[in-house]
Amino acid sequence: MRAREPDSEGFVDRDGVKLHFEVLGDGEPTLLLLPTWTIIHARFWKAQVPYLARHFRVVTYDGPGNGGSDRPLDAGPYGFEEQARAAAAVLDATGTDRAVVVSLSMGAQWALWLMANQPEQVLGSVFIGPAVALEPGVGDLDPPFDEPYTSTDGWARYNRYYWLDHYQDFLEFFFGQCFTEAHSTKQIEDSVGWGLETSPEVLIAEHAGPEPDDATARGWCAASRCPVLVIHGGDDHIAAPRHGRALAEATGGRLVVLEGAGHIPNARDPVRVNRLIREFAESLPGGGPG
Amino acid sequence: MTAVRAPSGTRPAAEQTRARYPDAEGYVERDGVRVFWERYGDGEPTVFLLPTWSIVHSRFWKCQIPYLARHFRVLTFDGRGNGRADRPTTAEAYTEREFAADALAVLDATGTRRAALVSLSCGALWSTLLAADHPDRVDGLVYLGPAVGLAPPHPERAVHSFLEPLDTDEGWARYNQHYWLRDYRGFLEFFFARCLTEPHSTKAQEDCVAWALEMAPETLIASELGLLLCELESFQRQCRRIRCPTLVIHGDEDAIRPHAQGAALAAATRGRLVTLAGAGHLPQARDPVKVNLLIREFVESLGGTGR
Numbered sequence: 240m241r242a243r244e245p246d247s248e249g250f251v252d253r254d255g256v257k258l259h260f261e262v263l264g265d266g267e268p269t270l271l272l273l274p275t276w277t278i279i280h281a282r283f284w285k286a287q288v289p290y291l292a293r294h295f296r297v298v299t300y301d302g303p304g305n306g307g308s309d310r311p312l313d314a315g316p317y318g319f320e321e322q323a324r325a326a327a328a329v330l331d332a333t334g335t336d337r338a339v340v341v342s343l344s345m346g347a348q349w350a351l352w353l354m355a356n357q358p359e360q361v362l363g364s365v366f367i368g369p370a371v372a373l374e375p376g377v378g379d380l381d382p383p384f385d386e387p388y389t390s391t392d393g394w395a396r397y398n399r400y401y402w403l404d405h406y407q408d409f410l411e412f413f414f415g416q417c418f419t420e421a422h423s424t425k426q427i428e429d430s431v432g433w434g435l436e437t438s439p440e441v442l443i444a445e446h447a448g449p450e451p452d453d454a455t456a457r458g459w460c461a462a463s464r465c466p467v468l469v470i471h472g473g474d475d476h477i478a479a480p481r482h483g484r485a486l487a488e489a490t491g492g493r494l495v496v497l498e499g500a501g502h503i504p505n506a507r508d509p510v511r512v513n514r515l516i517r518e519f520a521e522s523l524p525g526g527g528p529g
Numbered sequence: 530m531t532a533v534r535a536p537s538g539t540r541p542a543a544e545q546t547r548a549r550y551p552d553a554e555g556y557v558e559r560d561g562v563r564v565f566w567e568r569y570g571d572g573e574p575t576v577f578l579l580p581t582w583s584i585v586h587s588r589f590w591k592c593q594i595p596y597l598a599r600h601f602r603v604l605t606f607d608g609r610g611n612g613r614a615d616r617p618t619t620a621e622a623y624t625e626r627e628f629a630a631d632a633l634a635v636l637d638a639t640g641t642r643r644a645a646l647v648s649l650s651c652g653a654l655w656s657t658l659l660a661a662d663h664p665d666r667v668d669g670l671v672y673l674g675p676a677v678g679l680a681p682p683h684p685e686r687a688v689h690s691f692l693e694p695l696d697t698d699e700g701w702a703r704y705n706q707h708y709w710l711r712d713y714r715g716f717l718e719f720f721f722a723r724c725l726t727e728p729h730s731t732k733a734q735e736d737c738v739a740w741a742l743e744m745a746p747e748t749l750i751a752s753e754l755g756l757l758l759c760e761l762e763s764f765q766r767q768c769r770r771i772r773c774p775t776l777v778i779h780g781d782e783d784a785i786r787p788h789a790q791g792a793a794l795a796a797a798t799r800g801r802l803v804t805l806a807g808a809g810h811l812p813q814a815r816d817p818v819k820v821n822l823l824i825r826e827f828v829e830s831l832g833g834t835g836r
Contacts, residue, residue, distance in 0.1 A: 421732070422729075422735070425728070425729040428728070
């Protein structure tokens with residue numbers, strides 16, 4: 240059961256891959272809540288949507304591979320450029336000329352692409368726990384993802400063969416790392432449940448999609464002109480807080496560090512995060528009501 | 530009787546920030562024992578959130594106060610034994626008569642002519658007594674998970690003696706005064722896990738254990754011995770004297786007090802029974818929205834009465 244049901248919903252078709260979107264509220268401006276890694280779907284915004292939709296128009300959608308969207312098993316739909324173009328297609332399909340883009344974790348990559356390549360559509364950008372490399376070497380995995388695993392400890396479980404063998408165990412490990420705050424059992428259970436709505440095969444296909452290198456990401460930051468807010472948990476075990484600080488500096492944005500928060504503060508500090516998003520959206524030129 | 534300060538070994542917890550702070554607060558004293566009250570809001574009528582067993586203090590209403598105070602005038606107080614109240618050491622200081630007399634003294638001290646009473650667990654004993662003895666002061670009664678002997682207890686709770694030393698610490702054997710003195714925290718963690726059987730209750734459990742650590746096991750033993758002095762027959766007589774509307778809210782997974790006890794109380798007071806599916810013994814903490822809406826609806830149905 241949801242606190243608020245969507246006012247309308249539909250699909251966009253990207254080369255035969257259907258993506259499910261929802262629209263709620265009718266305030267100004269529109270907030271586009273981007274998907275994040277395929278391991279969860281748009282319900283990860285559940286603590287934001289009812290509040291923000293009372294003040295703004297909210298558009299959310301499921302990226303390829305989870306939720307109400309198709310689950311392609313080739314890498315194509317999962318590459319960063321196609322993910323970003325899919326976001327632009329959702330804006331078009333919902334009749335949205337311009338929006339405040341809100342992203343979590345690796346959604347930051349697609350938000351940056353939009354800021355650099357479709358600047359007229361982006362009023363402002365809120366990054367939560369951004370996972371985007373502005374320095375070399377970030378994201379290199381040891382041991383490697385594509386070789387049979389020899390250990391099942393910790394991050395050794397981030398491995399295609401381990402996923403195929405012990406998918407739920409990986410989900411429980413990963414979301415335990417995402418939610419380092421006390422009393423996160425509900426959020427972990429929610430996230431594991433959403434992870435189980437897709438499959439290790441989908442996540443393996445997603446892993447093969449290209450990610451931007453650090454030079455590309457720095458280029459996007461240099462090209463972006465819109466106001467930026469970066470919210471980063473001070474105890475983020477997935478994307479270290481220094482990455483959020485670097486992104487704020489590279490985009491000339493404001494950085495808010497939530498002390499003691501983990502990687503998904505929108506779920507564990509929703510009141511704080513919601514107010515920061517609202518305050519940011521209302522501060523934008525032409526962003527207020529009316 | 531004389532007031533006794535907190536025995537050494539207890540510590541006041543660093544209080545968390547609150548969603549809403551009281552508009553007025555104070556102490557009332559009876560026979561040398563002080564209890565601490567708070568008032569929130571100024572709507573009509575007054576909703577009086579009563580103490581329960583001294584193991585927790587009035588912060589256990591923390592999910593009710595901010596909501597109810599937007600609609601009503603809300604009173605609450607720390608019952609004797611915990612919070613900012615004194616901690617008498619004798620069993621006789623913890624009977625239902627003493628709690629009911631404290632509640633009446635709080636009504637008087639705050640200039641409250643009438644109120645709807647809301648109680649949790651063994652708070653049912655003093656709210657019933659107060660309504661039976663002072664029908665002119667009580668508009669209605671809401672009972673959450675009432676701990677009343679109108680139906681048998683859970684069988685596993687009837688096995689072990691509270692008073693006698695036991696040769697086991699397993700399960701409900703921990704509900705034993707000797708165990709409390711030996712491993713107070715061990716008892717608290719067991720007890721509140723049984724109170725809060727719903728998934729995702731870690732925060733509510735942590736809160737309750739911390740409130741209980743603000744009192745000493747010696748005080749908790751005295752309060753338990755006081756409750757053991759309460760007699761079923763006199764409680765049944767009080768129920769028959771209740772004339773105001775009543776609402777009983779009871780979880781069907783309550784592992785402390787069987788749902789049948791709440792059902793029997795609703796029947797004995799000719800009130801309404803609301804069963805919360807899947808809920809444990811502390812639904813005000815784990816189903817606060819549902820409980821708050823039920824309390825509000827009930828209080829509004831009583832018809833406005835000036836204080």
